[in-house]
Amino acid sequence: MTFSIVARSADGKALGVAVASKFLGVGAAVPAALAEVGAVATQSYANLAYRPQALALLGTGVAATETVRALIAGDAGPVEHRQVGVVGPEGPGATFTGEQCHDWAGGAAGDGYAIQGNMLAGPDVVGDMEKAWLAGADHTRLAYRLLAALRAGDLAGGDRRGRQSAALLVVAKGMGYGGTSDVWVDLRVDDHPDPVAELGRLLEMHSLYFEFPDPATLLPLTGELADEVAALLAAAGHTGPDLDESLASWAGVANLEMRIVAGSIDPLVLAELRSSGGAAG
Known part of the structure; x- marks a missing residue:
């Protein structure tokens, strides 16, 4: 059976x-x-x-x-x-x-x-x-x-x-x-x-x-990428002086908190952020 x-x-x-x-x-x-x-x-x-x-x-x-x-x-x-x-x-x-x-x-x-x-x-x-x-x-x-x-x-x-x-x-x-x-x-x-x-x-x-992110794939959250992420987060209403904190706040709403690493962004998180236009909920 x-x-x-x-x-x-x-x-x-x-x-x-x-x-x-x-x-x-x-x-x-x-x-x-x-x-x-x-x-x-x-x-x-x-x-x-x-x-x-x-x-x-x-x-x-x-x-x-x-x-x-x-x-x-x-x-x-x-x-x-x-x-x-x-x-x-x-x-x-x-x-x-x-x-x-x-x-x-x-x-x-x-x-x-x-x-x-x-x-x-x-x-x-x-x-x-x-x-x-x-x-x-x-x-x-x-x-x-x-x-x-x-x-x-x-x-x-x-x-x-x-x-x-x-x-x-x-x-x-x-x-x-x-x-x-x-x-x-x-x-x-x-x-x-x-x-x-x-x-x-x-x-x-x-x-x-x-799952935890693969450390080898993490992208440094600096320069143009940091600017893009900040803009996407702002569109979702997650703004503040600390980009890591804003990203972690958005990720918690999107159920992606396991993939957050300070100073970096997981490519899978970035893809979700881009596909959603910053929206989460």
Whole structure:
């Protein structure tokens, strides 16, 4: 009924889950992750207790493979219908598919990832997801690599019943809003005719609004550029003796405060300022 990938970034700092299903609000049931501990996806007659149980085991140093074994061994319910994937802060991921999961059902796992799905169009869903994951080794942002793998599964047929929801959860120490949270990305498409595509659109928006700017791309706020920015800000009613303060005030209204760096301007902020003519609200 669902296909997912649970994985760790190449540098080991981020952990996450991407999932899609013909199921309402799949993001509320399947994924869980904890920074520097691990990530888990529970599906196919999902046992939601697997989420805290898996993270608790991983948090004590139990490897992903042993964690999956412990989850299945301790489950008093219909394990033959269960499916689960787990990844820890190091080592290979692990996946389990009960022998009575609806066809086609199966999974694949390797260093830092586990992919699983049930009631799929065929084995190519998992196979193409794995190929996409392995081909994305150069991705520096885990969320985009996970999404690429999920999209590959969707294009291969995904859930054979159709499309409805998708979700993306990524955690990393201090990478949440304002550096005050470890939840880097938490996006859900609960009911949509093309949920994976919609998830991609939301991720692009999330990157704009909630990621820190790339220091290498920052433009010095001096000379003609400073004059242009000041004029645009004035048109929006954000004026004052300090250009940095005026820009920060505008950015707060435009929800771009994460991208403000004193003395400079992020090209993405500049593009938004120019496109809006200085308007915000």
